[in-house]
Amino acid sequence: MMTVPQTGARWVLAGAMMFAGVTHLTVARKEFQAQVPSWVVDNTPLDEDAVVVASGVVEVMLGAALVILPKERRRIGAILAAFFIAIFPGNIAQYLDRRDGFGLDTDRKRLVRLFFQPVLVAWALWSTRR
Secondary structure (H helix, E strand, C coil): CCCHHHHHHHHHHHHHHHHHHHHHHCCCHHHHHCCCCHHHHHHCCCCHHHHHHHHHHHHHHHHHHHHHCHHHHHHHHHHHHHHHHHHHHHHHHHHHCCCCCCCCCCHHHHHHHHCCHHHHHHHHHHCCCC
């Protein structure tokens, strides 16, 4: 059975994912493009904007699924954790290529940001575990 803190954490994560996804599609598209690794654009038919839009749609869907599919929460949590791992190269690329975005305008800030990705993975798994 889910604990109250786990349920609350899952709902907060769901809201954060839906908010992030919507901002991918609207007001923060340029900011998110700074996180798209150049090798993705070089090796796929997608440009930075297409990657940002696609990831935004996925984030909205995963966030909504965390709330509207409670019987599938464990599976969705695993998928969300995998998503966080899959987008981590974008955070690394932002650091290595020294691209500014979301106030990450120094090497130190971009480096510190890298340490938050494992926290998101753990959050997704813990908040959806039974």
